[in-house]
Amino acid sequence: MTDQETARVPLTPTPVTAPDRRRRRRRGGLGGYWLLLPAIAVLLIGEGYPLVRQVIMSFQEFGRAQQFGAPPEWIGLDNYRALFTDSQMWGVVVRSLVFCAVNVALTMVIGTTFALIMLRAPRVPRVVLQVSMLLCWAMPVIAAMTAWQWLFDSRYGLINWTLTNLGLGDFTRHNWLIEPLSFYLVATVIVVWMSVPFVAFTAYAALTQVPEDALEAGQIDGANAWQRWRFIIYPSIRPALTIVLMLQIVWDLRVFAQIHYLQGVGGVPSETHLLGTYIYTLGVGQSEYGMASAFALFVLVLTLVLTARYVHALLKAETV
Amino acid sequence: MKLSTMTRAAVVTTVAATLLAGCGQGSTTDDPTDDATDDAAADEGEADDGEATDGAEETDAPAETGGEEASGETITLWLAGETDTPVELEEWLVTAFNEETGATLEVQRIPWGELLERANQALPDPDNTPDVIEMGNTQVPTYTSVGAFEDLSGLLGELGDIGPEGFIEAGTYEDTVYAVPYYWGSRYIFFDKAAFSDAGLEVPTTLEEFSTAAIALREAGGDGFSGLWLPGQDWRNGISWIFAHGGDIAVKEGDQWVGALSSPESVAGLTQWQELYAGASTAPQDGKDAEAWVPFNNGEAAMFMAPSWARWSVEETRAEDLGAFALPGVDGGVAPVFAGGSNIAISAQSQHKELAADLMRLIFSDEYQTMLAENGLGPANPEFTALMGDDEFAQAAISAAENAKLTPASSEWAAVETASVMEEFFGRIAGGEDVATVAAEVDTQLADMLNG
Structure with missing residues (x-):
C-alpha cells in the first residue's frame, strides 16, 4: 500500500477527487484504532499517573516534609501566583525560547545541508560522513559532554590552544563558561552537534524519495538549482522536515543534560538556567515539588502552544 | 513525497507520545545521568548552635537482640561515596555482624551525587529503606527535621564517648539525637x-x-x-x-x-x-x-x-x-576551617531496628574505631584519634579539626x-x-x- 501511494507523487498538489477520498475513508475503518491501543496503554500507564499526580501537586504545598509523610496542604493557585510573579522564572522562559529558536534553526539548516551533500557526494565521502554522524548520534550524552568539556577546558583545552596558536588572539586560560552568552555558545555548539545527525538522516531518507523524473522534467523546463529546491525538492520532503522540526522544538525546549552538566563544570548557574535545569533545581534540589510541578505544567502548555501549528499541519495532511 | 495514511497515523502518534513524554520528563524529577556536580557536594558538616544533647531523655531505645534468632534476616547499610570507607572496614563489619547476630549485612555504596535523591526516594518507604545510612553532615539536618531517622537517645549511652560536638549537634533536632558522627576529616x-x-x-x-x-x-x-x-x-x-x-x-x-x-x-x-x-x-x-x-x-x-x-x-x-x-x-x-565528615543514622522506616542498633554498636566498637583511625578517617571516639599517626599529615588533620566549624x-x-x-x-x-x-x-x- 505504501509503495503504491508514494510512487504516485503529483508534481503540484492535485485536487483531491471524490473517489480518492472515499477510498481512503474506507481504508481507515476501525481496525486502525485497535492498532493504536498498545501505544495508548503505554502512554496511560507511563505518563498518565505521573501527569495526574503532577497536576494535583501543583495545587499543593509539597516539600520534603510531605515526602516523608506530612499531609500536603491544598493551596489553590498559590504556586502559580508565586511563579508568575517571579522575575527569575520569566528570565528562564525567555532564555529558553531564544535558545530553542537558535538551536532548532541551526540544527535544521545544517542537518538539511548535510543531507543534500550526502545525496550528491560520491560513495566514499558519503559513507565517511554517515558513519561519523552515526557515531555522534550514538554517543552517550555524558561521554560526549566529558569530551566537550575537555575541549573547552580553560587551562588544558584544545580549543584555547588552537585559537591561540592560530594567532586569533590570546586565549590562554580563556574561560568559556563564565559569561552567560559564551556559556550558551558552548551549549549551542554541543546541542547542535548532537542533533544534526538525526535531522540529516531523516532529511536524507526523504530526499532519496524525491522522484527523479520530476527533477529531470524540471531541469528540461529550465529550472535552476534554487528553483528545483524550492518547487520540487522542498515540497516533497516537507512532511518529513515538519515532523523533525517539531521534535527538535520539543527536545531543545526541554534540553537538560547538557546544560546541567556544563553548570556542574563551571559558569554561574543562576544566570544560565533553562527550563529543565530550573525545574530540576526547584524540585529535586530544593524539594519545592509543588512549585516545580506548577512550572512543569506551564512548560507543557508552552510546548503544546509552540508545536500546535505543526501538529495541526500534520493532522490536516492526514484528513485531506 | 507523500506519506501514506498509515505512516502518517504512526507519525502523529509517535510525535504525540514524544510531546507528552518530553514534557512529563522535563518536570519534577528528570535526572538523565548528570553527576558533574556531585563529588564535593556532600561531605561537609554543619550545626553550630550549642544545644545540649546530653540532657536528652531516655526513650524507647531499640532493644538488644541476641544471636541466633535473627539468622536469615538481612539488613542494609548505605555507605556514602564509592571509596570513602575502605573495603577492609566494610568486610570486617559484614563478618562481625554475621558472627554477632547471625543475620546478614548488605552494604551498598551510594555515590555522593546520588545520595540525597536516592535517600529522598528510599527513606520514606518501609520496603526499600536502608536500615542504617551514612550521610554528609551538612545533609543530616534536612532529614532529622522531617522524621526520617530513628531516635537514638536510648542507644547513645552504649556508643561510648563520641564527637565532635558539632557533628552531634548536626544530628540533633529539638533536643533529640537522630544521627551520630561516623567519621570526621578536615x-x-x-x-x-x-x-x-x-x-x-x-x-x-x-x-x-x-x-x-x-x-x-x-x-x-x-x-x-x-x-x-x-x-x-x-x-x-x-x-x-x-x-x-x-x-x-x-x-x-x-x-x-x-x-x-x-x-x-x-x-x-x-x-x-x-x-x-x-x-x-x-x-x-x-x-x-x-x-x-x-x-x-x-x-x-x-x-x-x-x-x-x-x-x-x-x-x-x-x-x-x-x-x-x-x-x-x-x-x-x-x-x-570547614569541618568535613559524615553522620550515621537508623532509618525511621527500618523493619529491623534491633539489628540496626546492633550494627551501630559494632561501628562504635573499639576494633572499628581503631580501623577508622588507622585509615586516616577521624574516629568518632576521641580515644582513638592518636592512632591516626604522628606524621605531619596526621598532625595537620588533627589540629585543623580541633578548630573546625560547620555551616548553619x-x-x-x-x-x-x-x-x-x-x-x-x-x-x-x-x-x-x-x-x-x-x-x-x-x-x-x-x-x-x-x-x-
Missing part, C-alpha cells in the same frame, strides 16, 4: 617543600604571612603558576577565611536566621581572600573544589587546600616534596547548596566585585532561604 594546606625552600620561605604562622608566601610563590613560578590553587567558587575552603576573622555565614537571632556575610569580621576575611585570589591564584573564577591536586601534580601550583584524603591523589613523583600544615589563624595558631544548622541549608548560592557568592568576589555590596545582597538571599 581541610588543610598541602605544599611543595621544594618550592618553599627555593623561594626561601618558611611555613607561615599567621594568615597574613600565608598570603605573602602564596603571592611570592606565584611570582616565582611564572605565567600560569599558582602560589596557592584557589578556585573562585570553592566556598568550602573559602569560608575558612571568614571563620578565621571571627565571621560567620549566618547566625540565629531568636528563631530567625540572619545572614552574617556582611558583618565587619566576615568582610575582613572575604577581602583578604579576594586579595589572595587575585595575587596568588590562576585558578578559574568558576572553579570548584574538585581535584585541586591536578595543577599541583602538573607542577602548576605550589599549594592547595583540600580534605586529608587528597594526599593519596598526589602523584608519586610529587609526593616526595609534599608537606602539610593547618591553615594558620589571623594571630597565629590554627584557623577554624538550618534544615533548609541543603537548598542553599543545591541552588549554588555560596559558589556564586565566592565566584563574584573572585571576579573583583565589591565585597560589602555582594555580601549584603547574599545575606538577604540567605535569610530568605534559611528561614524556609
Whole structure:
C-alpha cells in the first residue's frame, strides 16, 4: 500500500477527487484504532499517573516534609501566583525560547545541508560522513559532554590552544563558561552537534524519495538549482522536515543534560538556567515539588502552544 | 513525497507520545545521568548552635537482640561515596555482624551525587529503606527535621564517648539525637617543600604571612603558576577565611536566621581572600573544589587546600616534596576551617531496628574505631584519634579539626547548596566585585532561604 501511494507523487498538489477520498475513508475503518491501543496503554500507564499526580501537586504545598509523610496542604493557585510573579522564572522562559529558536534553526539548516551533500557526494565521502554522524548520534550524552568539556577546558583545552596558536588572539586560560552568552555558545555548539545527525538522516531518507523524473522534467523546463529546491525538492520532503522540526522544538525546549552538566563544570548557574535545569533545581534540589510541578505544567502548555501549528499541519495532511 | 495514511497515523502518534513524554520528563524529577556536580557536594558538616544533647531523655531505645534468632534476616547499610570507607572496614563489619547476630549485612555504596535523591526516594518507604545510612553532615539536618531517622537517645549511652560536638549537634533536632558522627576529616594546606625552600620561605604562622608566601610563590613560578590553587567558587575552603576573622555565614537571632556575610569580621576575611585570589591564584573564577591536586601534580601550583584524603591523589613523583600544615589563624595558631565528615543514622522506616542498633554498636566498637583511625578517617571516639599517626599529615588533620566549624544548622541549608548560592557568592568576589555590596545582597538571599 505504501509503495503504491508514494510512487504516485503529483508534481503540484492535485485536487483531491471524490473517489480518492472515499477510498481512503474506507481504508481507515476501525481496525486502525485497535492498532493504536498498545501505544495508548503505554502512554496511560507511563505518563498518565505521573501527569495526574503532577497536576494535583501543583495545587499543593509539597516539600520534603510531605515526602516523608506530612499531609500536603491544598493551596489553590498559590504556586502559580508565586511563579508568575517571579522575575527569575520569566528570565528562564525567555532564555529558553531564544535558545530553542537558535538551536532548532541551526540544527535544521545544517542537518538539511548535510543531507543534500550526502545525496550528491560520491560513495566514499558519503559513507565517511554517515558513519561519523552515526557515531555522534550514538554517543552517550555524558561521554560526549566529558569530551566537550575537555575541549573547552580553560587551562588544558584544545580549543584555547588552537585559537591561540592560530594567532586569533590570546586565549590562554580563556574561560568559556563564565559569561552567560559564551556559556550558551558552548551549549549551542554541543546541542547542535548532537542533533544534526538525526535531522540529516531523516532529511536524507526523504530526499532519496524525491522522484527523479520530476527533477529531470524540471531541469528540461529550465529550472535552476534554487528553483528545483524550492518547487520540487522542498515540497516533497516537507512532511518529513515538519515532523523533525517539531521534535527538535520539543527536545531543545526541554534540553537538560547538557546544560546541567556544563553548570556542574563551571559558569554561574543562576544566570544560565533553562527550563529543565530550573525545574530540576526547584524540585529535586530544593524539594519545592509543588512549585516545580506548577512550572512543569506551564512548560507543557508552552510546548503544546509552540508545536500546535505543526501538529495541526500534520493532522490536516492526514484528513485531506 | 507523500506519506501514506498509515505512516502518517504512526507519525502523529509517535510525535504525540514524544510531546507528552518530553514534557512529563522535563518536570519534577528528570535526572538523565548528570553527576558533574556531585563529588564535593556532600561531605561537609554543619550545626553550630550549642544545644545540649546530653540532657536528652531516655526513650524507647531499640532493644538488644541476641544471636541466633535473627539468622536469615538481612539488613542494609548505605555507605556514602564509592571509596570513602575502605573495603577492609566494610568486610570486617559484614563478618562481625554475621558472627554477632547471625543475620546478614548488605552494604551498598551510594555515590555522593546520588545520595540525597536516592535517600529522598528510599527513606520514606518501609520496603526499600536502608536500615542504617551514612550521610554528609551538612545533609543530616534536612532529614532529622522531617522524621526520617530513628531516635537514638536510648542507644547513645552504649556508643561510648563520641564527637565532635558539632557533628552531634548536626544530628540533633529539638533536643533529640537522630544521627551520630561516623567519621570526621578536615581541610588543610598541602605544599611543595621544594618550592618553599627555593623561594626561601618558611611555613607561615599567621594568615597574613600565608598570603605573602602564596603571592611570592606565584611570582616565582611564572605565567600560569599558582602560589596557592584557589578556585573562585570553592566556598568550602573559602569560608575558612571568614571563620578565621571571627565571621560567620549566618547566625540565629531568636528563631530567625540572619545572614552574617556582611558583618565587619566576615568582610575582613572575604577581602583578604579576594586579595589572595587575585595575587596568588590562576585558578578559574568558576572553579570548584574538585581535584585541586591536578595543577599541583602538573607542577602548576605550589599549594592547595583540600580534605586529608587528597594526599593519596598526589602523584608519586610529587609526593616526595609534599608537606602539610593547618591553615594558620589571623594571630597565629590554627584557623577554624570547614569541618568535613559524615553522620550515621537508623532509618525511621527500618523493619529491623534491633539489628540496626546492633550494627551501630559494632561501628562504635573499639576494633572499628581503631580501623577508622588507622585509615586516616577521624574516629568518632576521641580515644582513638592518636592512632591516626604522628606524621605531619596526621598532625595537620588533627589540629585543623580541633578548630573546625560547620555551616548553619538550618534544615533548609541543603537548598542553599543545591541552588549554588555560596559558589556564586565566592565566584563574584573572585571576579573583583565589591565585597560589602555582594555580601549584603547574599545575606538577604540567605535569610530568605534559611528561614524556609
